[in-house]
Amino acid sequence: MALTPIFFIICFFYNLLFVKYLNDSPFPIYFNDIWTLQFGIHRIFGDTLLPIIFITYALYLLPSNNHKKITFYYLLLLLLLFMFSGGRGSLIAFYSSLFFGYITHKTLRKTILNLILFSIIGFVLSSFLTYIINEPAQDVFRTDSSGRNLIIKESITLIKNNLLLGIGPANFVYAPLGVSHPHNLFLQILIEWGIFSFIIAMIILISISTSFLKHYLAEQNPTYLFLSLSFVAFFINCNFNGAHIYASTHIYSLFIISYLTSLYLTKEPKSQINSNSITTITLSIITVISLITTSYLALNCANLENSTKLNLHGPRFWLSDSPHDDSLCK
Numbered sequence: 001m002a003l004t005p006i007f008f009i010i011c012f013f014y015n016l017l018f019v020k021y022l023n024d025s026p027f028p029i030y031f032n033d034i035w036t037l038q039f040g041i042h043r044i045f046g047d048t049l050l051p052i053i054f055i056t057y058a059l060y061l062l063p064s065n066n067h068k069k070i071t072f073y074y075l076l077l078l079l080l081l082f083m084f085s086g087g088r089g090s091l092i093a094f095y096s097s098l099f100f101g102y103i104t105h106k107t108l109r110k111t112i113l114n115l116i117l118f119s120i121i122g123f124v125l126s127s128f129l130t131y132i133i134n135e136p137a138q139d140v141f142r143t144d145s146s147g148r149n150l151i152i153k154e155s156i157t158l159i160k161n162n163l164l165l166g167i168g169p170a171n172f173v174y175a176p177l178g179v180s181h182p183h184n185l186f187l188q189i190l191i192e193w194g195i196f197s198f199i200i201a202m203i204i205l206i207s208i209s210t211s212f213l214k215h216y217l218a219e220q221n222p223t224y225l226f227l228s229l230s231f232v233a234f235f236i237n238c239n240f241n242g243a244h245i246y247a248s249t250h251i252y253s254l255f256i257i258s259y260l261t262s263l264y265l266t267k268e269p270k271s272q273i274n275s276n277s278i279t280t281i282t283l284s285i286i287t288v289i290s291l292i293t294t295s296y297l298a299l300n301c302a303n304l305e306n307s308t309k310l311n312l313h314g315p316r317f318w319l320s321d322s323p324h325d326d327s328l329c330k
Contacts, residue, residue, distance in 0.1 A: 005048070005049060005052055009077065009081065043085050043087040044085075045081065046084075046087035046090045047087060047089075047241055048243075048252065049078055049085070050093060050094060050233050050234060050237055050243075051230035051231070052078060052230075052252060054229050055227065055230050055256075056074060058222070058223045059071055062223055076118060078122075079119050079122025080122045080126050080129065083123045083140070084129055084130060086142070087140075087241065089240025090237050091140055092236070093233045093234075093240065094233055104216070105217075152183075152187070155182045155184075159187075162191070162194065165194040165196075166190070166192045166194035166197070167191055169192050169193075182242065184242060185235075208284065212228075212231075212260070228260060261281075
């Protein structure tokens with residue numbers, strides 16, 4: 001998992017060296033697909049790197065790691081690109097997760113302070129890189145909201161007008177942007193599915209979070225703890241940037257969640273697994289399958305082969321005018 005971003009790091013430097021200074025087309029044809037093009041937007045690249053930084057640091061802390069120096073340089077490279085992305089939400093999620101780890105586990109404090117030091121080095125390097133290629137738009141100190149204020153205002157209006165059943169999956173449209181999303185996990189559930197579904201989702205989420213927190217607080221292995229913090233960071237970021245909708249972040253989040261679930265389920269008493277845990281997991285799986293199925297069918301694009309080429313920088317349902325364009329989705 002930690003090595004997967006190498007391909008996209010190569011893609012980033014390709015665009016930096018050859019596109020920026022040779023005025024070539026923004027992406028070569030072999031990068032022209034929906035999954036890799038999400039890394040063409042620096043902020044989304046930062047969203048994807050966020051959990052990988054914690055995973056890489058977990059590898060760095062392994063006593064059996066015989067390549068600590070290589071892992072350290074790789075971590076610095078990830079931090080450089082992460083800071084360069086200029087994603088303020090992911091930056092808040094990064095330091096909030098470290099603060100959470102700092103106050104919950106005294107044994108982690110030294111390693112967390114070291115990671116903060118590494119991040120400062122990454123920030124200095126990224127600032128130098130930003131100065132060289134002159135991209136102030138990626139500056140984390142910019143004062144604009146990137147449209148978040150207007151999107152949240154529109155979200156509140158939609159919630160008031162569709163409180164019971166919501167507006168339906170993938171139907172969020174903000175006029176100046178077209179098809180978009182609320183950039184917040186909780187808002188998205190409430191807007192799309194309404195108050196009743198939101199309450200059910202919160203009950204499941206609280207149940208899972210309570211179990212997760214219990215195991216996290218009892219854990220002492222720093223590798224497992226930083227894997228847990230990678231999930232915490234991803235979850236926090238979903239409420240700033242809506243990182244949960246991107247295929248590039250789905251890959252990492254699913255692997256992280258699956259690993260932590262398997263790790264902590266083995267520590268549950270057998271009787272408890274057969275009752276509480278199995279019930280929660282079963283309900284969660286049914287809910288996720290239902291959401292995926294209804295979201296996909298609601299688009300009426302199940303057989304649309306060319307849907308991805310209409311907006312390559314976003315998820316599959318970000319067509320130029322979808323799901324409202326009947327000429328595309330019948």
